[in-house]
Amino acid sequence: MKNYLLKLADDSFFMGHRLSEWCGKGPYLEEDIATVNIALDQLGQANNFYNYAVKLLDNGKSADDLAFLRYEHEYVNAHLVELPNEDYAHTILKMYAFSVYQKLLYTALSNSADEELAVIAQKSLKEVRYHNIHASSWMRIFAGGTEESKSRLAAAIENYWEYTKGLFAKVEGEEDLIAVDAVPNPDELYEEFIKITEKDFQDFGLIYPKDQWMQKNSRTGYHTEYFGYILCETQYLQRAYPGCTW
Amino acid sequence: MSELLNILSEVPDPEIPVINIVELGIVREAIDRGNHTCEVTITPTYSACPAMFVIEGDIKKKLKKEGWEAKVITQMAPVWTTDWMTDEARRKLREYGITPPEKGSNENIGLPKKCPRCGSENTRQISRFGSTLCKAFYQCYDCQEPFEYFKCH
Numbered sequence: 399m400k401n402y403l404l405k406l407a408d409d410s411f412f413m414g415h416r417l418s419e420w421c422g423k424g425p426y427l428e429e430d431i432a433t434v435n436i437a438l439d440q441l442g443q444a445n446n447f448y449n450y451a452v453k454l455l456d457n458g459k460s461a462d463d464l465a466f467l468r469y470e471h472e473y474v475n476a477h478l479v480e481l482p483n484e485d486y487a488h489t490i491l492k493m494y495a496f497s498v499y500q501k502l503l504y505t506a507l508s509n510s511a512d513e514e515l516a517v518i519a520q521k522s523l524k525e526v527r528y529h530n531i532h533a534s535s536w537m538r539i540f541a542g543g544t545e546e547s548k549s550r551l552a553a554a555i556e557n558y559w560e561y562t563k564g565l566f567a568k569v570e571g572e573e574d575l576i577a578v579d580a581v582p583n584p585d586e587l588y589e590e591f592i593k594i595t596e597k598d599f600q601d602f603g604l605i606y607p608k609d610q611w612m613q614k615n616s617r618t619g620y621h622t623e624y625f626g627y628i629l630c631e632t633q634y635l636q637r638a639y640p641g642c643t644w
Numbered sequence: 645m646s647e648l649l650n651i652l653s654e655v656p657d658p659e660i661p662v663i664n665i666v667e668l669g670i671v672r673e674a675i676d677r678g679n680h681t682c683e684v685t686i687t688p689t690y691s692a693c694p695a696m697f698v699i700e701g702d703i704k705k706k707l708k709k710e711g712w713e714a715k716v717i718t719q720m721a722p723v724w725t726t727d728w729m730t731d732e733a734r735r736k737l738r739e740y741g742i743t744p745p746e747k748g749s750n751e752n753i754g755l756p757k758k759c760p761r762c763g764s765e766n767t768r769q770i771s772r773f774g775s776t777l778c779k780a781f782y783q784c785y786d787c788q789e790p791f792e793y794f795k796c797h
Contacts, residue, residue: 431781432771439690443691446720524723528773532773535774639778
C-alpha cells in the first residue's frame, strides 16, 4: 500500500508542480488562475496521499520528507507528469489525459476496501471532475479553432500521446492490492481510458492516435531527461537548508 | 458540547469572515474531556484549502482564551459537502456579495446563478476557478458587476 500511495502522491505532486509553472505567466488572467487552482488541488491530493503513507511507514518521516527528499529512483510517478509545459496546447493535452486517468482512478478507488484510501479518493474525485471539464473545453476550442491552434494541438498529441499509457503502469506490491480489491486493475482502467479518449477526440473533431506506440518504463524509478531539473527546483531549498521550517 | 460549539461559532472563516466555521459545517464535534481540556474534530473542505491550517490555529487560540486546552483532530470521513452549510450561512454569504452554493454536491452547471447585488439570473460564468478553490467567477449582464459563486462540493 505504501508504494501505491507514493504512486498516487508522486503523480499529483509533479503534475501540480508543472502546472504551477504557469503561475503569473498564463495566457490571460482567468486562465492563469484556473491553472494554478488545478495545480493547488493536485498538491492537496498529494498531501493527503503522502500523509497516509507517512502513517503506514511510521518511521519518523514526514510528508515533506517524502515529497522533497527522496532520490530520482525512489519516485514512482508516470513520465507524463514530468514533460515540459511547452505551449498551452501541450499543457492542456497533459491536463486532459491526466484528468481522464484520475477520474477513472478515483471513481474506482472511491469503493476501495481500504476505507482511508476510499475517502481521499471520494474527495479528490469531486475536484478532478472539474479539471476534466476544463481541459476538455480547451481541447475542443483548440481543435475547432484556427490553423495555429489546430497545428499546435496536433504537435502536442504527436509529441506527448505516447506517454499516456505510462499512467497505467503498476508499482511493486500493486498486484496484491488488486487481488484484495483495495485498488482497481490499471489494465482495465486503460481500456476505459482508450474508449473515453477515442470518443472525446471524435467529439472534438480530432484524429485519434490509434495503436500509437507507447513509451515504457514509467514508475520503474527511471525518469525522463527532464526529471533532474524538476528535482533541482523542488529540492534545492530542503537540501541547502536541512531541517528548515517556516 | 454546546458550550464549546457556541465558542467555536465565534471563529470566522479566515477568507470569508462573515461566516463561522460551525455554520460552514467544518466542525464535526467538540467534546469536553474534563479538566478544562477538550477535543475538537474538524473536516477538511477542499484537499488543498490553505485556510484549514489557519482554522486549526484559530480554534486552539480561541478556546485557550476561553480557558480550554484544545486538541484538534482532522477527520476526512464522511467527506465534507456544501450541503452541510446552514441556511443562515448561505444568507450571510449572499449579503456579503458571494452567491451561495445550490443544494446538492453534484452541481447543476446549467442552472443560472443569481447576482447577489441585483438578484438577476441573467448572469454568466467567466471562470469555474475563482480567487480561492471554493469559488467560481461570474458576471451579471444586468448590473454589469462581477461576483463570486461558492461552488457546490
